[in-house]
Every structure is written in structure tokens, then in C-alpha cells.
Amino acid sequence: MGSCGFSIIVKRREVVAAVLPMQEHWLPMSNLDLLLPPIDFGVFFCYKNEQNISPENMVIVIKKALAETLVSFYPFAGEIVQNRLGEPELLCNNRGVDFVHASSDIELKDVDLQHPDISIHGKFVPFKKQGVLSIQVTEVKCGGLLIACTFDHRVADAYSANMFLTAWAEIAQAKGATHTAPSFRRSMLNPRRPSTYDASIDDLYVLISSLPPPKELKTSDDRPVTRIYYVEAKEIARLQSMASYHGVKRTKLESFSAFLWKTIAKGSHNEVKKINLGIVVDGRKGLKGRVEDNLVSMQNYFGNVLSIPYAEGSVCDLKEMALEGVAEMVHACIEGANKEDHFLGLIDWVELHRPQPALAKICGKNSDDEEAIVVSSGLRFPASAMNFGWGMPDFGSYHFPWCVQTGYVMPMPSLSGEGDWIVYMHIMKKHLDIVESEASHVFRPLNPSYLKMDKGC
Known part of the structure; x- marks a missing residue:
């Protein structure tokens, strides 16, 4: 799969928001969300496009389904801001998802998937600059496609991202509402009154301020x-x-x-x-x-x-x-x-x-x-x-x-x-x-x- 000497050309940058308007509101982070530092994780999928569908038409389907999926998964269309205590909170304002449509001069079979730090990172999987989710769809030389997402881990774990990805694909196929509808009921993870915990937690978690320099x-x-x-x-x-x-x-x-x-x-x-x-x-x-x-x-x-x-x-x-x-x-x-x-x-x-x-x-x-x-x-x-x-x-x-x-x-x-x-x-x-x-x-x-x-x- 060898060569990493390929170029990525951005054809279009835009912001995809939920297709339906929503009332702006705050969604607090749960205590378990607060244990995540500001780090991102990505996923990517490679398609050979054996049906020879026009890449432009494929991107249209992807974007349209994304706008519909964000109606249910609206936190991904929001942004994170700090509250007066310096803690992150999620502003659900339908800011939208940064969406990049790109092309590359490499064939899918030549992408060195074994070494993703060289071939994938920052090329096909985008860096997230703003918002909660960034998506890049890249056409490759042979007519195939790479779809990649970068998620803010403070908002979602892999389970939550999987719910979104599955719903997105189902909506693209117009399958109807067979996917899992997300629940944002933070009260499910409320602390107890009075709060109490086993001493073993002190062995597993630590305040960042107490850590020595790396x-x-x-x-x-x-x-x-x-x-x-x-x-x-x-x-x-x-x-x-x-x-x-x-x-x-x-x-x-x-x-x-x-x-x-x-x-x-x-x-x-x-x-x-x-x-x-x-x-x-x-x-x-x-x-x-x-x-x-x-x-x-x-x-x-x-x-x-x-x-x-x-x-x-x-x-x-x-x-x-x-x-x-x-x-x-x-x-x-x-x-x-x-x-x-x-x-x-x-x-x-x-x-x-x-x-x-x-x-x-x-x-x-x-x-x-x-x-x-x-x-x-x-x-x-x-x-x-x-x-x-x-x-x-x-x-x-x-x-x-x-x-x-x-x-x-x-x-x-x-x-x-x-x-x-x-x-x-x-x-x-x-x-x-x-x-x-x-x-x-x-x-x-x-x-x-x-x-x-x-x-x-």
C-alpha cells in the first residue's frame, strides 16, 4: 500500500446544520463527561464504489442524511464553552458540523492503512478546529471514497458515536426510524446526596493539578x-x-x-x-x-x-x-x-x-x-x-x-x-x-x- 506521497485538495468547505430549527439551550456535562480532557477521537471508512456512482451524488446523499441525523443528535451540531467555574458546558445552538469535501490523487489500494499516523492522520481524518464534530469526505483516484469523522471526546464516547453513525447511514438509505434514539437525560447520572465513594476510586483517578510535568x-x-x-x-x-x-x-x-x-x-x-x-x-x-x-x-x-x-x-x-x-x-x-x-x-x-x-x-x-x-x-x-x-x-x-x-x-x-x-x-x-x-x-x-x-x- 506503500506510497504516502499524495495530495489532498479541498473542493468545498461548509457547515452542515440540523435540517430543522431548534431552540438554543444549554446541556450540562455529566460528572463522567468531566473526567475527559479536551481530546478528540476519529473514525474512518473506505469505500471502493463498485457501483460507479458519481462521487458528487454520494456527497449530496451524505450531507442530506447528516442534516437530518443532527435533528436527533443535536449536541454534535453545538459547541463547547466554559461556564463561570471554568468547566465545559455544551451550548446546543445548531452551529453545525464543519464539513469538508476533498479529493486525492491516490488510489484506495495504495493508501498505507498500516501506518495511519503517516497516511491518515490530518489527511483523510480531519483536525477538529471548532464545534463538536468535523467530517471530511474524500474522493480518491479510482472513484472510491473515504468518510472520516473527528469527535470531541468530552461530548461522546465510542458507544454514543456508534449510535450516531448507525443512524446516519440508516437515514441515508431512507430506512425510517429503526435506529436508537439518543437520550440526554443527565439526571440519570446525578450524584447521590450525600455523596460517598469507596477509597479505591482514589487509586484510579487523580486531580490534574497534582500531576508532575510530563x-x-x-x-x-x-x-x-x-x-x-x-x-x-x-x-x-x-x-x-x-x-x-x-x-x-x-x-x-x-x-x-x-x-x-x-x-x-x-x-x-x-x-x-x-x-x-x-x-x-x-x-x-x-x-x-x-x-x-x-x-x-x-x-x-x-x-x-x-x-x-x-x-x-x-x-x-x-x-x-x-x-x-x-x-x-x-x-x-x-x-x-x-x-x-x-x-x-x-x-x-x-x-x-x-x-x-x-x-x-x-x-x-x-x-x-x-x-x-x-x-x-x-x-x-x-x-x-x-x-x-x-x-x-x-x-x-x-x-x-x-x-x-x-x-x-x-x-x-x-x-x-x-x-x-x-x-x-x-x-x-x-x-x-x-x-x-x-x-x-x-x-x-x-x-x-x-x-x-x-x-x-
Whole structure:
């Protein structure tokens, strides 16, 4: 897929607002939203356009559906401002979404998807300058199309973005209202009175003001790099089998995370004493919802409902431990946070520390003798649902090169239909070197033949 020497030409810049007018109003951030610093995450989808539809007509369909989708998902058409306490709040004013229609002189099969920091970042996936959401649609040389979005993470987590993306594609096909209608009832995440929390929260979250300055990169090996791999279904099944024992079956995500953790520890040098592993936990299943003492489902809730518990691991112990033992540590880490009491306590913890900003401690750790990675499940990634009327995308991925030194890894389903995974990695170069030297049989480089893009587009 090689060449990155291609150009992007902007054909049109505009702002797409919701098709129906709305009354301007404020939507407060929940306490869980306030745990997110001002960072953005992206998604992108690649289409070969085998139906030879005019790209101009495709863009018309995309924009029209976007304007209709923003009626329900109106926070994405708003903007974030600070209140008098210095906290972010969402002004729902239908400012609109920054929309770029671009073209490129590269063919889809030549886009180096394995190295998104070179080929994708800031080229096909736009930088968000204003508003909450930015979108870029890029025509490529062979008639194909790339659709990319950049979301403000303070407004939405991946679950919320997935709801929006699925609705957008369904509306483009005029399927009717079969998509999930979002709920913005912040009262579902209100703190309790009186607020209370378990002391374990203090071990997982920290005030930003208490963090030391970021440590300087010692060598180029400490700089973060981004790669995308694929993992075959048979390897995922093998890891799951190795991580399970005595009738206790670990999940695929637990098994994968344990393997990655152990692999990085195995190749780490002596100066690193600890490798810590964080797991992003979605609290929607655990939280029953509380509105005027009536139980309300969290399934449709729009916003952030995340926690990042982490487990500390001695490099020596991780090297010697069997994979099933490492997987047990991963399982315990997830189970400790995958409960209603944990999320209610986290909401109360934020309330007791407002307006001081805070974040997950694993994202702020920077001791000289310890390193960290975070694994987030992208297994709900809706790539197969992103049919705007000209077929499923040929490839799709999240894109999240966050600015902290903690590594970030996100597996998501491949469109191969055979149970394979696509794995997005944004980790230190030395960790990437370990992965490629110790586990190349698991993490396979993307190539045109695997993506079935080696012919035609």
C-alpha cells in the first residue's frame, strides 16, 4: 500500500446544520463527561464504489442524511464553552458540523492503512478546529471514497458515536426510524446526596493539578507511533483457550489484553520495573439508571459512561506467569469496575472534587521505572452498518492518537466476516518493536490482498 506521497485538495468547505430549527439551550456535562480532557477521537471508512456512482451524488446523499441525523443528535451540531467555574458546558445552538469535501490523487489500494499516523492522520481524518464534530469526505483516484469523522471526546464516547453513525447511514438509505434514539437525560447520572465513594476510586483517578510535568522522552524509542494490524480468528481462539482453565472461560478481550500485556513485559528492559494495564469499562450495563426513583434504561444514553480501572504488574512476575494467571488479573480489574456501585462512586468522587479537573490515573502516570497501556474494546464498531446506499465499506477503523504517553490499543471486528479482528495501536515505538518481534504470528500487517483492495480500486 506503500506510497504516502499524495495530495489532498479541498473542493468545498461548509457547515452542515440540523435540517430543522431548534431552540438554543444549554446541556450540562455529566460528572463522567468531566473526567475527559479536551481530546478528540476519529473514525474512518473506505469505500471502493463498485457501483460507479458519481462521487458528487454520494456527497449530496451524505450531507442530506447528516442534516437530518443532527435533528436527533443535536449536541454534535453545538459547541463547547466554559461556564463561570471554568468547566465545559455544551451550548446546543445548531452551529453545525464543519464539513469538508476533498479529493486525492491516490488510489484506495495504495493508501498505507498500516501506518495511519503517516497516511491518515490530518489527511483523510480531519483536525477538529471548532464545534463538536468535523467530517471530511474524500474522493480518491479510482472513484472510491473515504468518510472520516473527528469527535470531541468530552461530548461522546465510542458507544454514543456508534449510535450516531448507525443512524446516519440508516437515514441515508431512507430506512425510517429503526435506529436508537439518543437520550440526554443527565439526571440519570446525578450524584447521590450525600455523596460517598469507596477509597479505591482514589487509586484510579487523580486531580490534574497534582500531576508532575510530563516526563521528557529519553530516546526516540519512547515516542508514540501508530499502527493497524489484523489478527486472525484462529489466533484469537487460541489465546482464549490458553487464557482459560479449569472450566473458567475468559472473554476474547480479556485473553487478548493478557497476551498483549505479557508480551510487552517479556520484551521490556531492566530499567522498567512495572507495566500497568488499563481497561476501558462501559458502565451502561451496570448502571440501572435513576430518574425520580424510577428505573430507566441506560441503553440509549448519549455521553460518556466510562471508567478506566487498571492493574499493576511487575515485569518479572508477568514474564514468569502463565497466560491464564495474567488473564485472571485482567478479569479482576474489569470485574472491580463493572458494577453499579463503582460508577455511582465515581460520579460522587467527581462531585466532591469539582470544579478541579481530574482524569484516570493511568493516563497521568509517568514514573521512570513504570510504563502503561490502555486497552479499549471497539468490538461494537459499526463498520458493517455504514452502508449509505452503495454497499458496506471495504475497511473501517477508529483513529485515536491521544496525547498522553500511556499507550492505547483498540481491537475491533474486521469486515472479512470470518471473525478476524482489526487492531489499532498507538503505543511507544519500543513497545511496538516488542510486539512485532515477539508476536508477529498474532499481529499481522495490513496488506491490499487481506483487505481485498489489491485489484480495481
